[in-house]
Amino acid sequence: MNRKTVFVCLLAVGLQAMAQTPVYLDESKPVEQRIEDALKRMTLPEKIAVIHAQSKFSSAGVKRLGFPDFWTDDGPHGVRPDVLWDEWEQAGQTNDSCVAFPALTCLAATWNPEMSALYGHALGEEALYRGKDMILGPGVNIYRTPLGGRNFEYMGEDPYLASRMVVPYIQQMQKLGVASCVKHYCLNNDEEYRHQVNVIVSDRALHEIYLPAFHAAITEAGAWAIMGAYNLYKNEHNCHNSITLNKILKKDWKFDGVVVSDWGGAHETDQAVKNGLDMEFGSWTNGLTEGASNAYESYHLAKPYERAIQEGRYTTAELDDKVRRVLRLFYRTTMNRQRPYGFLCSESHYETARRVAGEGIVLLQNQGGLLPIRSDAKRILVVGENAIKMMTVGGGSSSLKAQHEISPLDGLRQRLGNQVQVDYARGYVGDATGSYNGVTTGQNLNDNRSADQLIAEAVEKAAGADYVILFGGLNKSDYQDCEGHDRKNMDLPYEQDRLVEALAAATKRLVYVNISGNAVTMPWKSKVPAIVQGWFIGSEAGHALAAVLTGDVNPSGKLPFTWPASLQDVGAHALDTYPGTWRADKKVIDEEYKEGIYVGYRWVDKQKTRPTFAFGHGLSYTTFKIANLRADRTQMTSDGQITFTVNVTNTGSCDGAEVVQLYVSDLKSSVDRPLKELKAFQKVHLRAGESKDVALTIDKRALSFWDETTSDWKAEPGQFQALVGNASDNLPCKIKFTLQ
Ligand code: BGC
Numbered sequence: 001m002n003r004k005t006v007f008v009c010l011l012a013v014g015l016q017a018m019a020q021t022p023v024y025l026d027e028s029k030p031v032e033q034r035i036e037d038a039l040k041r042m043t044l045p046e047k048i049a050v051i052h053a054q055s056k057f058s059s060a061g062v063k064r065l066g067f068p069d070f071w072t073d074d075g076p077h078g079v080r081p082d083v084l085w086d087e088w089e090q091a092g093q094t095n096d097s098c099v100a101f102p103a104l105t106c107l108a109a110t111w112n113p114e115m116s117a118l119y120g121h122a123l124g125e126e127a128l129y130r131g132k133d134m135i136l137g138p139g140v141n142i143y144r145t146p147l148g149g150r151n152f153e154y155m156g157e158d159p160y161l162a163s164r165m166v167v168p169y170i171q172q173m174q175k176l177g178v179a180s181c182v183k184h185y186c187l188n189n190d191e192e193y194r195h196q197v198n199v200i201v202s203d204r205a206l207h208e209i210y211l212p213a214f215h216a217a218i219t220e221a222g223a224w225a226i227m228g229a230y231n232l233y234k235n236e237h238n239c240h241n242s243i244t245l246n247k248i249l250k251k252d253w254k255f256d257g258v259v260v261s262d263w264g265g266a267h268e269t270d271q272a273v274k275n276g277l278d279m280e281f282g283s284w285t286n287g288l289t290e291g292a293s294n295a296y297e298s299y300h301l302a303k304p305y306e307r308a309i310q311e312g313r314y315t316t317a318e319l320d321d322k323v324r325r326v327l328r329l330f331y332r333t334t335m336n337r338q339r340p341y342g343f344l345c346s347e348s349h350y351e352t353a354r355r356v357a358g359e360g361i362v363l364l365q366n367q368g369g370l371l372p373i374r375s376d377a378k379r380i381l382v383v384g385e386n387a388i389k390m391m392t393v394g395g396g397s398s399s400l401k402a403q404h405e406i407s408p409l410d411g412l413r414q415r416l417g418n419q420v421q422v423d424y425a426r427g428y429v430g431d432a433t434g435s436y437n438g439v440t441t442g443q444n445l446n447d448n449r450s451a452d453q454l455i456a457e458a459v460e461k462a463a464g465a466d467y468v469i470l471f472g473g474l475n476k477s478d479y480q481d482c483e484g485h486d487r488k489n490m491d492l493p494y495e496q497d498r499l500v501e502a503l504a505a506a507t508k509r510l511v512y513v514n515i516s517g518n519a520v521t522m523p524w525k526s527k528v529p530a531i532v533q534g535w536f537i538g539s540e541a542g543h544a545l546a547a548v549l550t551g552d553v554n555p556s557g558k559l560p561f562t563w564p565a566s567l568q569d570v571g572a573h574a575l576d577t578y579p580g581t582w583r584a585d586k587k588v589i590d591e592e593y594k595e596g597i598y599v600g601y602r603w604v605d606k607q608k609t610r611p612t613f614a615f616g617h618g619l620s621y622t623t624f625k626i627a628n629l630r631a632d633r634t635q636m637t638s639d640g641q642i643t644f645t646v647n648v649t650n651t652g653s654c655d656g657a658e659v660v661q662l663y664v665s666d667l668k669s670s671v672d673r674p675l676k677e678l679k680a681f682q683k684v685h686l687r688a689g690e691s692k693d694v695a696l697t698i699d700k701r702a703l704s705f706w707d708e709t710t711s712d713w714k715a716e717p718g719q720f721q722a723l724v725g726n727a728s729d730n731l732p733c734k735i736k737f738t739l740q
Pocket of ligand 1: 074075262263270355397
């Protein structure tokens with residue numbers, strides 16, 4: 001080879017090498033290798049840029065290297081409309097009218113993980129269309145008190161139910177390359193003083209009640225992001241908390257994703273650096289008013305952190321860990337070239353919304369079989385502001401700009417209008433306004449009549465109606481199921497109790513449909529034959545409610561929380577723990593969860609109180625018989641399982657679905673244990689007359705408690721009992737077994 005040929009060869013090799021894809025862009029290389037390669041190439045300012053917001057809902061990519069900016073949005077019931085770069089006001093887009101899916105309380109009430117999978121998939125598709133790489137949701141904070149302002153955004157009181165329901169939502173969304181940011185981790189169980197509450201809770205309650213759904217979201221569903229909560233635990237804010245983030249989440253659960261601060265939940269650079277926060281969002285900015293350049297750069301994890309590194313106060317160890325996590329998030333989302341197309345407002349999304357709602361609406365009471373509406377009905381009177389008020393606007397950050405929202409009144413008219421006269425009376429005036437961050441409902445609900453006049457009109461119109469259907473409840477305005485505040489009491493607002501009593505006295509054919517995410521007191525329960533829990537169900541509310549009321553859909557929803565008769569029947573209130581005690585400096589309020597593990601039905605069982613409706617309760621238009629409980633063995637080995645089989649028969653005259661629920665009771669224990677705990681369930685669809693066996697399997701984990709002496713789960717050998725039925729207060733089948 002002469003020198004000229006050698007030169008040409010070398011040039012060719014060199015050019016080829018130059019043309020070779022760098023490792024961080026090479027899709028054939030393992031992601032971890034690509035992350036390391038990208039990290040090596042990034043400058044300090046580039047690293048700093050990716051760990052904090054650059055606008056209300058976005059953070060920077062690394063443009064020089066080809067990583068696009070990262071966009072996130074609320075969550076959890078639909079994709080929030082776009083706001084301005086640096087303001088909460090609407091950006092005025094025309095492509096951000098979405099499908100509003102049912103609130104997560106309704107999803108939990110389906111007791112059907114398949115509904116959760118459909119939900120996550122549909123929402124993920126909407127997010128993709130809207131260019132969102134991460135959805136801020138779902139939320140799995142435990143329902144501890146019916147006053148909780150954001151209970152409607154969560155999945156109820158039971159850690160096992162919430163765990164089973166949260167996993168498919170996340171899995172299906174992430175399959176589309178959209179990250180799910182599960183929130184609010186952790187102990188954000190009420191809204192009042194959410195930035196100041198310091199929760200004091202036993203390790204047992206923390207691990208047995210408040211963490212399992214987050215644990216399932218991280219370890220089973222593999223959530224790529226988690227949002228720190230506003231409140232404090234052990235005197236540290238949860239957005240930078242050495243125990244909940246560094247120890248539990250990252251060390252014990254081996255979380256490899258990103259910890260995102262709740263908006264404005266980061267408070268200080270040193271803690272943000274050391275205590276687990278990876279991406280800072282929503283901290284106060286003086287944005288447009290005082291110069292945009294100043295705003296995001298002043299974040300705790302922005303210039304202050306960069307300067308501290310330059311001055312040698314930190315090495316880049318913490319920074320590199322954060323950046324690796326963020327890069328991993330990029331590869332899972334924005335850098336995933338296989339991401340499918342998104343769709344907005346597809347028919348399949350509306351169908352998902354209808355199906356979830358249809359399975360989540362709960363028939364609480366149905367005396368004399370008043371429902372479903374008979375086909376020979378001639379005149380129906382619909383009463384109540386909630387029959388006409390748009391509910392997708394309001395409630396805080398979960399507020400949406402829905403492409404359409406069918407009201408209950410419109411839903412009933414569309415379904416029955418041809419054969420039935422559907423009249424309307426307002427009944428009460430609640431909140432006549434309707435706007436959130438610049439999205440307005442456009443409804444004019446002003447009505448200056450007095451409560452007496454409104455009630456009198458409803459009573460008058462009720463005369464002779466075949467059905468009077470009152471849509472009442474709460475409405476997502478401040479203090480009525482809304483972020484930022486809790487409810488002030490458990491009662492129905494706006495003099496609705498008076499209205500219900502008056503209508504109950506006027507007709508025997510009263511149906512009360514409660515729209516809320518929370519339990520309300522029902523002093524008139526025995527006087528109202530039919531009661532339905534209608535949740536906040538979004539775009540398809542009217543269609544779904546009409547389908548259930550007319551029997552097109554046979555209700556199969558079950559309460560995901562206990563419906564107490566009064567606040568005194570709730571541990572948190574009976575023990576006077578809420579909202580806590582202010583410290584002398586008035587900066588922190590200590591809220592001690594004195595009821596410990598006795599939340600919801602666990603408290604009811606312990607105190608032997610009778611709730612208005614029990615956890616897991618929900619009726620159907622047909623009847624079911626659950627019988628013949630068997631076990632494949634009566635002794636469980638420590639690494640074994642037991643499968644229980646029970647027979648379910650639809651003994652009524654229409655098709656329907658029942659949720660078979662299995663609770664476990666530890667008959668003798670060295671520690672105090674709840675009387676029973678939900679450990680398995682399954683929804684089963686049965687045609688009229690049909691009978692099926694349902695199998696439910698448990699393992700040692702279902703028998704375990706959190707042992708505070710060893711900081712681990714422990715199952716003590718001995719006798720247990722499985723209780724099976726269709727509600728926490730109706731478990732007719734029992735079988736004993738032992739753990740060896
Ligand atoms: C809420 C979060 C929400 C965030 C962004 C906060 O106030 O607590 O749930 O995701 O705002 O809108």
